[in-house]
Amino acid sequence: MRRRLIALMLLLGLPLTALADGDAARGEQLSYTCTGCHGIPFYKNVYPTYTVPRLGGQNQEYIVAALKAYRSGERQHATMQAQANTLSDQDIEDIAAYFASLATLEGDAS
Template identity: 55%
Template sequence: MKITKGLLVSVLLLVCGTAFAVQGNPDAGRKKVSMCLGCHGIPDYKATFPSVYHVPKLGGQHPEYLVKALQAYKSGDRSHPTMKGIVETLSEQDMADIAAYFGAQK
């Protein structure tokens, strides 16, 4: 069976991308969440900036969802000035660790 170079390269990229995915560490995340807890650590907290809204609960969320949300704030696909400012300093590993921490919560 003949495999084209393009197909082979695509398969290798897919396999390598999966193999090198960042793994979150909840213990490391616990040391990185202080900036999150000021809003997300208060039950039923409502923020007033930029408008009044209920701050979402992060504990127990799927880590993959949380990483995607953080990446979206960093890229500008999600818009919130406070979140944008916080995620600007986070690496992919930081995001994965924070997501793992909150994902491990009840």
């Protein structure tokens, strides 16, 4: 049923965020470990060296997909896989809802 609803929404051009089930308040509580890296402005990962992406204001569906891909092993990053492996589907939805709710400001690295 959900797949049919998504297909209908896509055909009608409606945003998928209308299906979002995440609880942003709970996501804020769950995301305390995320901010250890993603909450530091211009933070660089040690190896391989790259700037850790900002999550504040990021697309909710993207965050959900990324965390599920880390959890399944489809995306490779040992720290992210370890974090994602501790999360339920609802945890992921809540964390994504929280970060998507944050406004991105110039220089914001949340």
